């Protein structure tokens with residue numbers, strides 16, 4: 001096992017917030033801020049390496065134990081699942097999963113089986129199963145908002161942050177599905193074999209993250 005502690009950060013939207021968090025702890029994040037095309041960065045004077053990856057890959061790396069700690073959105077955790085400890089709500093990257101559709105429409109009216117387009121079929125399936133409702137789920141890879149507009153689906157289950165994308169496309173939230181924020185995850189074996197160092201880093205992150213409710 002690598003003697004360093006390796007942290008996987010999700011590239012993109014929550015990346016800068018995660019780097020800010022490492023800054024607040026007092027880590028030197030200069031490599032992270034000037035990373036160019038490099039994917040593995042070190043934190044000078046610390047036994048820590050940082051890896052940048054797509055959200056689902058953060059989970060895969062942590063599950064496989066090649067990264068000890070990960071920062072990833074609850075959206076990906078809910079869709080992907082997996083075997084790891086989810087130890088902290090980091091308080092940033094807040095948004096929600098919502099069921100949405102054409103403004104003024106009513107998703108639950110009528111008797112036919114509804115069609116729902118989404119990038120998150122597992123989340124969508126679980127949501128409607130919890131209601132005991134049968135729906136047809138169509139997997140879409142991007143800009144799900146298009147699906148109800150062109151008549152592919154009666155609704156969508158997607159991430160809503162500011163609500164601007166829905167609004168600008170004449171869509172509206174019908175129902176909230178689940179709140180989302182960035183989470184800290186830890187590999188189950190690292191939690192035991194690197195217990196002291198991993199706990200210390202988790203403690204520092206907890207003390208410096210936005211969500212003081214943890």
Ligand code: PRP
Pocket residue numbers: 141142143144158159160161162163164165166
């Ligand atoms: C998400 C989501 C919406 C948008 C919502 O997409 O799928 O399209 O953000 O944000 P808003 O409520 O602030 O308008 P994202 O930008 O992450 O891109 P993606 O389609 O590549 O997932």
